[in-house]
Amino acid sequence: MLRSLQVRQQLVKFSQQCYTTQAVAATSGSSTKLSVLPSGLRVASTNENAPVAQLALLVNSGSRDESQSNLGITHCLQCTAGLTGSRNTAFLTTQLLSSLGADLQVTAGREHTLYSVRCNPHDAQKVFTDVVAPTILGAKFPWYEINDVTSRMKYQKAVATSDPCFTLMETAHKASFKGSLSNSVMSPDFMIGHHTSEMLQAKFNASYNLSNMVLSGSGVSHDGLIDIGSACNGAEGSATQRAASQFIGGEVHVGDPTPLVHAALTFEGVALNDKDAVALSVLQYALGVTGNIRRGSGLNHGSLNPAVEKSTDGVFSTNAFSVNYSDTGLFGIYVVSPQESINAVLQAVSAECKKVASNGLSDAAVNGAKERFKAAVLMNAECMSKTVQDMAVQSSVLGTIASPSSIVALIDGVSAADVAGVARRVLTGKRGLATVGRGSDGPFLRDL
Structure with a gap:
């Protein structure tokens, strides 16, 4: 099942964010492994015996990496997840995920876009290499499907902005920062419906390369995760370079x-x-x-x-x-x-x-x-x-x-x-x- 979720809210229970937001450089735990593939893709694994495989492909690109000419492009990319790509149509992607009992969710923030997959551990490699990776790395952004994304973006923004907590955190970033971190994780109203296939393809080419990504997972062995990462065919490139806010x-x-x-x-x-x-x-x-x-x-x-x-x-x-x-x-x-x-x-x-x-x-x-x-x-x-x-x-x-x-x-x-x-x-x-x-x-x- 394919679900394109609303952009992750920045104000949540911060006591549940500590593992990410307060971690500093430290030695890895015995059950956690990290490798870097020749393609530049980083692969991290933990708890290979988990009953459910959970994989995440992180793209080091978010709303703070947008320019004034393409504001909201991250929100639009998040909403286009699962559209027709180089290998599968949007309908086929949905049917394949459903037949394999898999679930794909896409969330976007200020610095990262995250594609998360849950499935049976025995089907993890097939789900990722045959369905998820082609959907993400082979996106084509046909204009006739991009036009249909407008209503989804409007709906997501309406749901998110109905929560005063979300609105407050967006407002707090706008008040506090000058520069990229003041960009909202939601597309501004004047840009919804104005992101073209060419704009999306340009952003994709600039950010969606394997050296700018991390593949992490549980329920799959580290060697198995390396095999999955090695099977990903992505463009060459470099990590995102950001201007300071x-x-x-x-x-x-x-x-x-x-x-x-x-x-x-x-x-x-x-x-x-x-x-x-x-x-x-x-x-x-x-x-x-x-x-x-x-x-x-x-x-x-x-x-x-x-x-x-x-x-x-x-x-x-x-x-x-x-x-x-x-x-x-x-x-x-x-x-x-x-x-x-x-x-x-x-x-x-x-x-x-x-x-x-x-x-x-x-x-x-x-x-x-x-x-x-x-x-x-x-x-x-x-x-x-x-x-x-x-x-x-x-x-x-x-x-x-x-x-x-x-x-x-x-x-x-x-x-x-x-x-x-x-x-x-x-x-x-x-x-x-x-x-x-x-x-x-x-x-x-x-x-x-």
């Missing part, structure tokens, strides 16, 4: 009829391979994040909620987040509150961030944050689909794979002084503000 710390306010105001106070974070990546994530958990237990008391942990509770009698929610990219990051506090109390809530959040940057955190607070962070890493590792995706991202950005145990060891090595240092580095820098809701009377960045 600059954190500018602006503010953007989006009007929305929602009864609640969603706001994000943002700071410049750190890159995925930065030495402070783990310490910053400990700071994130010390400030407070959504817990892993449904209907649990995860938000009672951390310093933000108690500080805000003293300043308002209204309902509110806070959640610290950290998104790491290949060259920079976005750190911030996500706040939800009714319009009448949003100013007080954001004032309290801003004051608490300044306090932490100035005074640091106690050893007890840091140790508690480390335990919650480790729990999130280990819980995330239990989901094989996330693990396969994380291996692909780490292989692409870091050139190595950090096992959960190695990340736990890095977390144990973080001290209160390390957290205080990264708090001063991040929380005293430029700030950005994004809001979604009825916020005509503020808040404004100058008031915080």
Whole structure:
């Protein structure tokens, strides 16, 4: 079955993203293997005895790699997955996947486009080499099928933008960055329906080469995955070279009829391979994040909620987040509150961030944050689909794979002084503000 999913939302439960976003260069785990084929394709494998084969082909290209002339091309490429290619028609691709009991999903983000496949381990090589690889690497983008993609793009954007969390994160990137990272993962309205076959083919030729890809998987032996990768026929090329994005710390306010105001106070974070990546994530958990237990008391942990509770009698929610990219990051506090109390809530959040940057955190607070962070890493590792995706991202950005145990060891090595240092580095820098809701009377960045 072929499913072209909506572009991956950037604001999700960050406690479930830790394996990817907080991993730094470390030794590979004993069950994880990484190889580079002569074609330049990187192959990563783990847990070859899994009952279901899960494969992911990551293309090192996303919305931040778009120019002003082809904005939204990544979203359009994601929607064209499964169209007629050099080997199979769109109908035949769907029928072959269905007959083999396989499922293909396509997600696109700011730095990567991911093609994920689930199937029976015994059929993995046939599914990938006969159906998936020709669909991805042999795409032809016929104009008569491209015209039909417009309605799909509009539908995906309508679904995504109906979620204020998604809109807020897109707005936060627009407010915080100058350059490529400010590009939305969704195509702007004025470009939907204007991506031609020639534009898609040019983007495909520039990015879809094997040296710019990673093949990761579970449920298949490493040698079997190498055979699958060796059978892929892709064009020669080089890895994507990106221009750096600059954190500018602006503010953007989006009007929305929602009864609640969603706001994000943002700071410049750190890159995925930065030495402070783990310490910053400990700071994130010390400030407070959504817990892993449904209907649990995860938000009672951390310093933000108690500080805000003293300043308002209204309902509110806070959640610290950290998104790491290949060259920079976005750190911030996500706040939800009714319009009448949003100013007080954001004032309290801003004051608490300044306090932490100035005074640091106690050893007890840091140790508690480390335990919650480790729990999130280990819980995330239990989901094989996330693990396969994380291996692909780490292989692409870091050139190595950090096992959960190695990340736990890095977390144990973080001290209160390390957290205080990264708090001063991040929380005293430029700030950005994004809001979604009825916020005509503020808040404004100058008031915080």
